[in-house]
Structure formats: structure tokens, C-alpha cells
Amino acid sequence: MTKGTQTIEDTILELEQRIQELKDDTEQDNSSDQIEQLEKQRLSLQKKMYSNLTPYEIVKIARHHLRPPFSDHLKLIVDDFIELHGDRNYGDDNAIVTGFGTIGGNKALIIGQHKGKTTKERIDSNFGMPNPEGYRKALHKMKLAEKFKLPIVTLIDTPGANPDIGAEERGQAHAIAINIAEMSKLRTPIICIVIGEGGSGGALGIGVGDKFSILEYAYCSVISPEGCAAILWKSKDSTEEAANALHLTAKELYKLKIVDEVIPEPTGAAHNNPEEMSRILKETIVRYIEELQVIPIDKLVDKRYQKYRKIGSFLGGE
Missing domain, CATH: 1.20.5 (Single alpha-helices involved in coiled-coils or other helix-helix interfaces)
Structure with a gap:
């Protein structure tokens, strides 16, 4: 700061x-x-x-070590949670948690990116950077939700997908691309909320939905400010300049019509009042579910497709 x-x-x-x-x-x-x-x-x-706050200060808040992670919200928001494991192909991935549960009386599939709180948990979950098996696991469970006509709720918090050689060899980019394509046409309501970091393809792999919202002091970006500074300016000294150029804050994303809503955080941000943050988040999710469930499914899927087709703008010549 x-x-x-x-x-x-x-x-x-x-x-x-x-x-x-x-x-x-x-x-x-x-x-x-x-x-x-x-x-x-x-x-x-x-x-x-x-x-x-400057954009980079907001990035630091999104990464705050006391900011409530997915696991904390899961305990306070979801009742009767039953976790589901594995991708039926390679293995399980602790960086993505999936399972069925109840939110405010509504049965739903809940998917979240898990960073961990202790050192052991963070190592086990690869610091919230999912592997391809995590995205395949998420998609497999989404297909189950579609089959049983249950809404899908994803809570996004990742610095990005795992970029190491093993993940690439197992099809990281392909897994994310397949998820984006399949989520765009799933015949069930999908709610996506960025609760911390929304890093590039790591976020997009579970981030295509009828509602795409973000917490007030979270961020979403094609690359981290540090990564952008390293590529464009070849120096970490330009990190703040990169954060400004990326337009990654909740307010800027809303202005650009990339997110549907900026969900307010308690005074002093989520880490100063985690219970209140979970209450606000739960109320928002229940409201979204009620809004989406009354829309005919064909219309819902078409609106979702058109929503993402309209993101971004460009100037063309004659």
C-alpha cells in the first residue's frame, strides 16, 4: 500500500x-x-x-492472507455438502473442490478453487493453481448437475492454472478450452463469482455462466500485474503501472460490462468480517438462483451465449 x-x-x-x-x-x-x-x-x-485504493493495492487485498477462502465460505453458506472426487481419467485435484449441497434451501452443485490456509494445505492444493484433472473433474460434475437439473455455483479464487510441464503434458490448455465451450451450452443455470483472484484461464475454466460477478476487492485479469510487468517492461518495478493498464478491478470490470455485478464487501474488506461476507455472498447466490430458475432453458442458454459474444469492443475501418 x-x-x-x-x-x-x-x-x-x-x-x-x-x-x-x-x-x-x-x-x-x-x-x-x-x-x-x-x-x-x-x-x-x-x-x-x-x-x-490503487489497482495494485486492491490486488494485494485480494491476496490478503486472512481473506476468507472458498473453504470458509463453504462452511458458512452450504448445508449438507457432499464432496465428489476425481476426473475419471487421471486423478483428483485438491485445487478444485466439487460437490452437491444446499444453499438457502436450493439444491446445487458447488465448485470452488481451494488455496488452503495452512502451509500443508497450500502445498497440497498447489496454492490454488488447478491442474487439467481439476478442470475435467469440474466439468464431469457439471454434467451431473445438468442431468439432474440443478444450478451450478462456482466460486473463483486462483492466481492462474498450473503452468508447469506436467500440467501442459496432460492437456492443460485443452481442458480449459473444453470447459469454456461446454459451459457455454450447459442446460442448467450457472452462477460464477470471483471471491479473490481471477487469474486468466485458471478462472475461465470454471468461469462461464449466466451470472458472472465479483466481490468488491477481488480482481480478474488476463495476467497478473507482476507477469505483465515482466513481459512488457522487463522489470518488476513496473508492477503498479501494469495493474493500472490491465483494468482488473471490480469497478473497471463492471464499467467494461465484463461482470454483471460488484458484490459489496463489509467495511474493511472481507478479511475483517468473514461471517458478514459469507452472509452477503449467500444472499446474492440465492437471489441469482431464484432469478435464473424462472427463465426457460432455451432462452437461458441463448442469453448466456450472446452475453459472452458481446464482451469486448473494437474499432473497424470502412
């Missing part, structure tokens, strides 16, 4: 520490009044800090 923003963040941390000290000290009679005043100051500073 910038120097000015960092100063505000330091003040917020000091206020939080003071609030916690007052909560632990049960002997002070007026502690509740002091806590209330400090909470107001903290909220005011958070609003100020988050009202003037």
Missing part, C-alpha cells in the same frame, strides 16, 4: 489492539463506552483507507 494508506492501516491496528485490551480488562466500568468510541474511529478510518 502507499505510504499514506500504510499510516492509516497502522493507526487501525493500534485501535484494534486497544479495543482488544479493553475487552480483556473486565475491571474498567466505562470500558464499553470506550470500546464503542474506538470502534467508530476504526470504522471511519477503514472507510477512508478503502475509498482511495
Whole structure:
């Protein structure tokens, strides 16, 4: 973050520490009044800090180590979750979790990209970078959802698909391309929401839907700012310039008509109030399901196709 923003963040941390000290000290009679005043100051500073963020600062928030991952939202949003494993071809992929469950009384297929929270989990899930078997697993379960006429909900959070040699040898690009093509014509409602990072083909492999939305401090981009800076400027010093050029923030994506909605985050972003973020996310998903289920399936699939055909603009000569 910038120097000015960092100063505000330091003040917020000091206020939080003071609030916690007052909560632990049960002997002070007026502690509740002091806590209330400090909470107001903290909220005011958070609003100020988050009202003037640069694109690269938003990228950092999307990557915040305390930002609630898919696994946290899964516990708070989905009831009776039954996980499904494997792609029936090569193996399982911990970076993509699939399964059936209930969201607000609606049965659905839930797919999410799993980054992990502990060091072991992060290594096991390849830091949220899926392999081709993960995308094949996701598509196989989507076909099941289509068969049983159940909506599909995907929660996207990946820096990108796994780019290593093994993944390429097993058909990484082909798996993503097949998913994009098949999702465009699946005869069931599809809801896609970027909850953190939306990295390139890694996001697109489970990111074609009737609703494509993004959380307020998430981002979606064809490449990471660091990767863009390395290619175009041959220097990591140009990372902020790259972030500005990529138009990767939620507001910019909405302005470009790439996302349907920017879903608001609690004051101070999702990592400051994960439970509230999950509540907002659940309400949004339930609203989307109710909106999409009343649309005739032929019309739904046609609208989805036309939606993605219209993304992007260009100028042509005579």
C-alpha cells in the first residue's frame, strides 16, 4: 500500500489492539463506552483507507492472507455438502473442490478453487493453481448437475492454472478450452463469482455462466500485474503501472460490462468480517438462483451465449 494508506492501516491496528485490551480488562466500568468510541474511529478510518485504493493495492487485498477462502465460505453458506472426487481419467485435484449441497434451501452443485490456509494445505492444493484433472473433474460434475437439473455455483479464487510441464503434458490448455465451450451450452443455470483472484484461464475454466460477478476487492485479469510487468517492461518495478493498464478491478470490470455485478464487501474488506461476507455472498447466490430458475432453458442458454459474444469492443475501418 502507499505510504499514506500504510499510516492509516497502522493507526487501525493500534485501535484494534486497544479495543482488544479493553475487552480483556473486565475491571474498567466505562470500558464499553470506550470500546464503542474506538470502534467508530476504526470504522471511519477503514472507510477512508478503502475509498482511495490503487489497482495494485486492491490486488494485494485480494491476496490478503486472512481473506476468507472458498473453504470458509463453504462452511458458512452450504448445508449438507457432499464432496465428489476425481476426473475419471487421471486423478483428483485438491485445487478444485466439487460437490452437491444446499444453499438457502436450493439444491446445487458447488465448485470452488481451494488455496488452503495452512502451509500443508497450500502445498497440497498447489496454492490454488488447478491442474487439467481439476478442470475435467469440474466439468464431469457439471454434467451431473445438468442431468439432474440443478444450478451450478462456482466460486473463483486462483492466481492462474498450473503452468508447469506436467500440467501442459496432460492437456492443460485443452481442458480449459473444453470447459469454456461446454459451459457455454450447459442446460442448467450457472452462477460464477470471483471471491479473490481471477487469474486468466485458471478462472475461465470454471468461469462461464449466466451470472458472472465479483466481490468488491477481488480482481480478474488476463495476467497478473507482476507477469505483465515482466513481459512488457522487463522489470518488476513496473508492477503498479501494469495493474493500472490491465483494468482488473471490480469497478473497471463492471464499467467494461465484463461482470454483471460488484458484490459489496463489509467495511474493511472481507478479511475483517468473514461471517458478514459469507452472509452477503449467500444472499446474492440465492437471489441469482431464484432469478435464473424462472427463465426457460432455451432462452437461458441463448442469453448466456450472446452475453459472452458481446464482451469486448473494437474499432473497424470502412
